[in-house]
Amino acid sequence: xxxxxxxxxxxxxxxxxxxxxxxxxxxxxxxxxxxxxxxxxxxxxxxxxxxxxxxxxxxxxxxxxxxxxxxxxxxxxxxxxxxxxxxxxxxxxxxxxxxxxxxxxxxxxxxxxxxxxxxxxxxxxxxxxxxxxxxxxxxxxxxxxxxxxxxxxxxxxxxxxxxxxxxxxxxxxxxxxxxxxxxxxxxxxxxxxxxxxxxxxxxxxxxxxxxxxxxxxxxxxxxxxxxxxxxxxxxxxxxxxxxxxxxxxxxxxxxxxxxxxxxxxxxxxxxxxxxxxxxxxxxxxxxxxxxxxxxxxxxxxxxxxxxxxxxxxxxxxxxxxxxxxxxxxxxxxxxxxxxxxxxxxxxxxxxxxxxxxxxxxxxxxxxxxxxxxxxxxxxxxxxxxxxxxxxxxxxxxxxxxxxxxxxxxxxxxxxxxxxxxxxxxxxxxxxxxxxxxxxxxxxxxxxxxxxxxxxxxxxxxxxxxxxxxxxxxxxxxxxxxxxxxxxxxxxxxxxxxxxxxxxxxxxxxxxxxxxxx
Amino acid sequence: xxxxxxxxxxxxxxxxxxxxxxxxxxxxxxxxxxxxxxxxxxxxxxxxxxxxxxxxxxxxxxxxxxxxxxxxxxxxxxxxxxxxxxxxxxxxxxxxxxxxxxxxxxxxxxxxxxxxxxxxxxxxxxxxxxxxxxxxxxxxxxxxxxxxxxx
Numbered sequence: 001x002x003x004x005x006x007x008x009x010x011x012x013x014x015x016x017x018x019x020x021x022x023x024x025x026x027x028x029x030x031x032x033x034x035x036x037x038x039x040x041x042x043x044x045x046x047x048x049x050x051x052x053x054x055x056x057x058x059x060x061x062x063x064x065x066x067x068x069x070x071x072x073x074x075x076x077x078x079x080x081x082x083x084x085x086x087x088x089x090x091x092x093x094x095x096x097x098x099x100x101x102x103x104x105x106x107x108x109x110x111x112x113x114x115x116x117x118x119x120x121x122x123x124x125x126x127x128x129x130x131x132x133x134x135x136x137x138x139x140x141x142x143x144x145x146x147x148x149x150x151x152x153x154x155x156x157x158x159x160x161x162x163x164x165x166x167x168x169x170x171x172x173x174x175x176x177x178x179x180x181x182x183x184x185x186x187x188x189x190x191x192x193x194x195x196x197x198x199x200x201x202x203x204x205x206x207x208x209x210x211x212x213x214x215x216x217x218x219x220x221x222x223x224x225x226x227x228x229x230x231x232x233x234x235x236x237x238x239x240x241x242x243x244x245x246x247x248x249x250x251x252x253x254x255x256x257x258x259x260x261x262x263x264x265x266x267x268x269x270x271x272x273x274x275x276x277x278x279x280x281x282x283x284x285x286x287x288x289x290x291x292x293x294x295x296x297x298x299x300x301x302x303x304x305x306x307x308x309x310x311x312x313x314x315x316x317x318x319x320x321x322x323x324x325x326x327x328x329x330x331x332x333x334x335x336x337x338x339x340x341x342x343x344x345x346x347x348x349x350x351x352x353x354x355x356x357x358x359x360x361x362x363x364x365x366x367x368x369x370x371x372x373x374x375x376x377x378x379x380x381x382x383x384x385x386x387x388x389x390x391x392x393x394x395x396x397x398x399x400x401x402x403x404x405x406x407x408x409x410x411x412x413x414x415x416x417x418x419x420x421x422x423x424x425x426x427x428x429x430x431x432x433x434x435x436x437x438x439x440x441x442x443x444x445x446x447x448x449x450x451x452x453x454x455x456x457x458x459x460x461x462x463x464x465x466x467x468x469x470x471x472x473x474x475x476x477x478x479x480x481x482x483x484x485x486x487x488x489x490x491x492x493x494x495x496x497x498x499x500x501x502x503x504x505x506x507x508x509x510x511x512x513x514x515x516x517x
Numbered sequence: 518x519x520x521x522x523x524x525x526x527x528x529x530x531x532x533x534x535x536x537x538x539x540x541x542x543x544x545x546x547x548x549x550x551x552x553x554x555x556x557x558x559x560x561x562x563x564x565x566x567x568x569x570x571x572x573x574x575x576x577x578x579x580x581x582x583x584x585x586x587x588x589x590x591x592x593x594x595x596x597x598x599x600x601x602x603x604x605x606x607x608x609x610x611x612x613x614x615x616x617x618x619x620x621x622x623x624x625x626x627x628x629x630x631x632x633x634x635x636x637x638x639x640x641x642x643x644x645x646x647x648x649x650x651x652x653x654x655x656x657x658x659x660x661x662x663x664x665x666x667x668x
Contacts, residue, residue, distance in 0.1 A: 151606075154610060157613050159618065162610055163624045164626075166610055166611075169603070169607060170547055170551065174551075177551075177555060181561060184589075188564070235629075236629065295635070297635075298628060
């Protein structure tokens with residue numbers, strides 16, 4: 001039996017965990033054990049899926065024995081399994097971190113009985129969105145993770161969280177409605193919602209209809225991925241949530257949107273019809289996002305703006321529709337999930353040690369806690385793209401692909417990418433100078449906790465441990481960049497070729513339009 | 518495939534009202550708008566199923582073209598359940614907003630307003646530092662001259 005046929009377990013295990021932890025809501029210890037054990041099991045399974053996609057190629061599982069194009073399929077290819085593994089690594093790290101925080105705080109702020117089931121449901125939704133080969137099931141995956149994220153975002157029900165939660169829920173529901181409208185129109189036009197079948201049938205439609213459906217999908221996913229004109233909600237809502245929740249949102253949720261955009265661009269609507277607008281949008285996302293980041297004085301908000309800005313790099317790679325560009329984008333997604341999550345986790349630690357995440361109140365942390373400084377410095381430099389870190393390699397790949405493409409717009413984007421990278425360095429250096437290097441007295445309103453030299457035990461090991469593990473994982477992406485780039489290149493080739501995907505779902509006799517490029 | 522014109526008009530009216538309502542600042546109206554949008558979309562999905570046909574239960578004598586397309590109805594069922602859950606959650610949030618702030622309006626992000634008001638001049642970043650950066654500072658040379666140092 002091939003391990004790929006176990007793919008649905010990546011969704012089922014977390015949901016099972018959610019049910020168990022919900023039943024165990026009076027026993028926090030058992031809840032923790034169950035959720036951590038089941039997520040570890042899921043991670044192991046997903047590593048198996050990645051290995052199977054690497055050795056035996058793309059595989060598909062038909063759910064309930066309904067043959068496609070009638071039933072729901074799950075497709076395991078190299079891109080989806082890579083995303084699964086990276087997302088599970090960070091969700092496991094964040095779960096351990098959140099558990100540590102809960103144990104340290106006596107669970108005052110975040111009621112554990114709700115946190116664990118909701119978190120596992122979120123993971124299940126993310127896995128479902130990555131695995132599914134059916135457009136409506138993708139919508140369901142999105143809804144699973146969004147509904148869980150609404151609860152996590154407003155955890156505790158404090159004023160600021162509710163205020164942020166309202167914006168977040170309304171924007172997410174509107175994007176889901178747009179997605180659903182797009183699905184309805186696609187079904188009306190083609191009579192199918194299996195993605196592999198759509199890849200064949202959409203090509204037969206009138207070009208005008210194709211463009212309409214294409215734009216509808218991209219707008220719906222663009223809101224979820226926070227691409228510039230549709231990104232206003234993200235810096236507004238993310239920073240107020242509890243630190244581990246913000247970390248997992250920043251790492252995963254926008255990337256699920258990017259993943260859906262990649263599938264739309266490569267599988268459903270291949271070719272370069274919308275590449276020019278996508279490139280313009282990518283440039284604006286990078287620049288507007290990073291300029292917003294420079295203006296902030298709160299570290300969480302600053303990081304949220306860099307998150308928006310760096311989505312631009314991924315859209316840039318996607319918009320080139322070349323193997324090199326797409327491979328760099330895939331690599332960049334894996335890198336950015338890890339780095340952005342570690343930075344938010346570190347910010348949670350900064351908040352504990354320094355009493356605030358506002359740069360007006362912080363100072364002298366490098367002396368107070370050198371370990372914290374190290375944990376911040378490595379992912380920060382990684383984000384800014386300082387060699388030899390993976391951020392540098394990812395950006396280098398994108399810039400090379402842009403130069404190879406050689407159109408004036410691509411060259412403009414290459415310049416914009418370099419400028420964004422430098423401005424990221426500037427924004428991060430401001431955090432470093434203020435929060436870590438200057439004396440606490442130099443801060444505008446220094447937090448009293450910074451002057452108290454006897455304060456100990458503010459950084460519990462259960463929180464520092466997962467953060468450090470994630471930072472090390474980020475560095476490992478640099479060390480193993482060779483195999484990872486090969487994996488990204490393979491998945492880019494497979495996605496642009498489409499033959500393996502379509503044949504694995506519909507059988508080897510299916511005609512691939514254009515004969516596969 | 519023929520479609521029902523009444524359904525289409527109802528759908529259009531629902532979309533128009535829904536979009537108008539979600540642009541309001543009152544949260545209850547936003548919620549009503551979202552509900553209208555969700556229901557309009559359900560009608561749209563229903564319309565993609567084509568004309569009303571027979572229930573899709575197999576009998577040998579029936580021409581396959583007489584059956585109704587069951588898939589859109591399955592999709593609508595899923596989307597109704599989802600919008601039901603989201604509506605319930607939104608109601609909870611709106612009630613909480615009311616309990617906390619005694620108002621039904623969407624509130625501004627205070628930090629965002631603060632950042633927008635911040636002047637572009639930042640004392641720590643932009644002020645001129647009164648420090649000699651030259652390797653042979655003028656003051657040092659003149660002081661050395663006064664003391665009769667090496668000339």
